[in-house]
Amino acid sequence: MKKGNNKIKRQKTKRITICVLIFLIFAVFLLQRRSSISFLEKLTRDIFLMPLGIASNVLASTNDELSSNDTINLLTNENAELKKEITELKNTINITDMLSDHVIVTSNVVNRNIGYFFDTITINKGSNSGINDNMAVIASTGLIGKTIHVSEYYSDVLLLTSEQMGKISVKINNGNDNFVYGLLTGYNSENNVYYIEGISKTTNVNIGTTVTTTGMGDIFPSGILIGKVSNITTDHFDLAKRVEVTPAVNINDFTVVSVLKRNVNN
Amino acid sequence: MIIMLIISFFLDGLLSNLLVFSNYLYPLCSLLSLVIICPLFKKRQVNKYYLFSMIIGLLYDIVYTNTLFLNFILFFLIAILIRMIYNLVSNNYLSLIIISFFIIVLYRITIYLVLFVVNYKLLNINILLQSVYSSFIINFIYVSLFYFIFKKAKH
Incomplete structure (x- = not known):
């Protein structure tokens, strides 16, 4: 009886090992060959990135829900933030003056470089805003990368620092x-x-x-x-x-x- | 447990955007939530634990890293390993911290080696070491926080 149980257990381990190996080979293969993402992946990304998108919007629109005691501090901070934002936007405009044949789509960063080695960030604009793969992305002071893996409402940006960027x-x-x-x-x-x-x-x-x-x-x-x-x-x-x-x-x-x-x- | 997994998953994204002021704060909350919740699954619930690890790995692949099935498999294998370790050691704060550090090191090395094998990354030991120690501080705080929350909830 015990021998039979061991045999079943061994067979089960064997089957799991084979499955794991197949998936691992498939994952490595996909890592090398995959250039676009499927509809299901796009849908999953859009659903799960939604809370993070909302959070990044909340962060971007700073401290609206603070109490009245903190109003002066809030306004001072907000002033500094706005000044920084104006400078950033002015710099962006300076850059974009040279780029008359391009339309600018401004977006917030939702998350950044989570996998550590992948050198990507996610932004809250996607194909819904007319973004496609391989579009240049700039910050206030210069170039940062290009868009990849665009879904309906979110896109990944491959940073210039990535080894996958090419020459x-x-x-x-x-x-x-x-x-x-x-x-x-x-x-x-x-x-x-x-x-x-x-x-x-x-x-x-x-x-x-x-x-x-x-x-x-x-x-x-x-x-x-x-x-x-x-x-x-x-x-x-x-x-x-x-x-x-x-x-x-x-x-x-x-x-x-x-x-x-x-x-x-x- | 499901709520904790969901919270940890979103914490990964949220913290990555919040902790931009330092290069030494890279969260791995989804992965480490597997370490925290492992002792809560009884022996007959072990398949459920593995299923959760695969689902969270697959979501991590699709939403964060765009590496279909890589984290799905890695999270599953790490879940098996965590289970094996917990069969050998007792469930206390010290073992939790040691297992967490071990898992961080193992995960970073494995991912980096896979990326090196597929020619996605060049081999640079300094980058690998930096990726490991930059994950320690924030994940130590995360693991400690959730351990004590769980302990209090249990009491």
Whole structure:
């Protein structure tokens, strides 16, 4: 009787192990190949992100429910918040002046980088607001990433810091309309710098100059600020320059972002 | 238990957005809720516990990380492991904290290795270590808080 029970138990463990292995292989396969999400996933995301979306809206509209004793403090804080918000929006407008063929969709951040390794944030605008995959996303001071996994009311933003971002065509402004072109190839989280490669060793690049997008490729329009040149070294073969760029946007320091929606009329 | 799982799930999203001022506060509430609720399931309810772990893992996949079935499987395997550990040690505050830390380390290493294998991430030990110790503080607070809430509710 005991032997029979053990046999059944062993068979059950075997079956579970096989199921786990199949699911694990499937998960790894999906991780490599998946470019879009299914209708069911979109629906689940929209339902479960709704409370977080409401919470982020509440956070964004600050302290309305505080008692009257705290009114002065509240107003002072609110004033400071509004001033910060005005500066952020002004900066956004400065950036967006250059992007006349794009419509701006402003949204709040719902959650950020939960998986730690995935370098994504979620925003509370989706296909309902005309957002599609692969649209540029900017914060007040510069580029932060592109949209991925868009559902009806929410979208994920793949941050520039992700290794999945791919190479981005950029230009370094050396002054007097003298641009040096290169490719943004990666990010170093320890030093908080982006790397630009593909620049000849003989080309002159100045520290402190600004780096912007070139507009080549379909995703990022021209002229969006990425950061400033902080250091210049050479590559492993000592053949080309490797430029280090300090990001214009602190990834942990924004609550409002703008998606650059392509203008259909243009 | 279901309420706690739901609260923990939403806490993950909420805290990630609230604790933006520090790079050392990364919540793993959904995963650690499995550690807290495990002793509350009796032996004959163990399948229910595994089912909950799979559901919360699948939701974590769909809503937060967009990695279909990865957390679904990992949460299930971790639930089995937690159950096995609780069969060996007694249920008290110290064992809860040690198991939680062990689960955080195991989860971060496994996820990072999977992402490295599929060429999603480059191998960098510093990033892995940072991911581990940046999860300790906030999750220690979370686990302690819910342990004492449960203890008080039990009394």
